[in-house]
Amino acid sequence: MKMIHLFIGFVIVALIQIFVPLQMIWQQEDVLSSGEVYKFKTRPIDPTDPFRGKYITLQYEINSFAMADTTYAYGDKIRVYIEKDAQGYAKIHSLSKTNLELDKDYVTAKVTGNYNGVINFELPFDRFYMEETKAYDAEKAYNQVNRDGLKQNVYALVHIKEGRSVLTDVIIDGVPIQEYVEKQNVD
Numbered sequence: 001m002k003m004i005h006l007f008i009g010f011v012i013v014a015l016i017q018i019f020v021p022l023q024m025i026w027q028q029e030d031v032l033s034s035g036e037v038y039k040f041k042t043r044p045i046d047p048t049d050p051f052r053g054k055y056i057t058l059q060y061e062i063n064s065f066a067m068a069d070t071t072y073a074y075g076d077k078i079r080v081y082i083e084k085d086a087q088g089y090a091k092i093h094s095l096s097k098t099n100l101e102l103d104k105d106y107v108t109a110k111v112t113g114n115y116n117g118v119i120n121f122e123l124p125f126d127r128f129y130m131e132e133t134k135a136y137d138a139e140k141a142y143n144q145v146n147r148d149g150l151k152q153n154v155y156a157l158v159h160i161k162e163g164r165s166v167l168t169d170v171i172i173d174g175v176p177i178q179e180y181v182e183k184q185n186v187d
Contacts, residue, residue, distance in 0.1 A: 028166055035161030036105050038082060038090040040123070042142075042154045042170070055127040056139045056170060056177070058156055064120045065092050072097070072119045076111040080121065082160065089155065095119060105160040125158055125167040130178060137181045138170075145172055 041061040065080075072078065072095075081093040081104040093104050113120040130138060145154055157169045170177040 027164060031159050031161045031164045031166045032168065035159035035164070035166070037168075038084065038105070038158050038160055039088055039155040039171075040090045040158055042156060054132045054135045055129045056135065056142050058126050058128060058142075058167075058170065060123055060126075060156070062090060062092055063123065064118050065095050066118050067095060068117055069119075070114065070117075072111050072114045074111055074113060078109055078111055078119075078121060079106045079163070080109045080123070081106045090158070095121075106163055107160060107165050108163055125156070125165050128156065128167055128170050128177070134178060134181050137184070138177050141172065141181055141184055142170065142177065 043059050043061050076097060079096050079099065081096070081100065081102055082090050083093045083104055085091045093102070094100065107124060109121040109123050111119060112122050129135075142154070153174065154170070154172050156167055157171060159166045159168060172180045175183070
């Protein structure tokens, strides 16, 4: 009898271990296939460590919003409601600690400060993972393009659906970053 209980327990644990990753993959694929695509303009960062690993650290131009509400505190989870501007880039519609029942896409962010009526926050998609051999060159290219003011258009493509987001690419002057790095290494 104990052997049957152990076998049933084993099967249940195995099914859970299969179900959880499959559900996570399905959610990401659902966002990619049916989520709205937004272009988030990036801005330069001051890297403290050039060897960040296999990803590029991203910062965005939209990282704050002016509001008179002083109840937002460091670490609060908020909803950042997003819409597109005339050029197709993401812009903030509103912020809220609760669901506003708006017909707008949103992402959940973390408040990093509330200064003089301006609420600063951190978006959840601040790392772009890529092939290890290209990540360092890509981060160098990204930082140089942003820092040098080369008048190149740099933005991240992010799919958003029901509060979930998936960062799919970083674009430099109309070219995906992997192609941009390959082109730079050939030149």
